[in-house]
Amino acid sequence: MKYINYILILLGAFIAMYAKAGADQNQALLVVGIVMLMLGIYRVSKTIPSKNDETNNNEPQNK
Template structure:
């Protein structure tokens, strides 16, 4: 399942770069590439635990 996130990031980057490669930049393809890229980044960021919430939790228990 996590490989889907990486595939989305790579695919989005390739699509965004491809849209800028030609002389006439296709803005719709660029927007689609950015959306795919950001979807992959968002899905990965959901799986990373927040460091701040852990620190606040331990500080509250120490006092």
């Protein structure tokens, strides 16, 4: 399942660069590429734990 995220990122980046390469841009293709890129990045970032959660769990609770 995680490979789908990386494929989305690579495919989205490739499509966005391909759409941007020509003098007459295909804006719909550019938008599709950017959406795929962002969706892949979002899905990867959901799996990365927050650094703040780690430090808060290790600190003693003094009240």
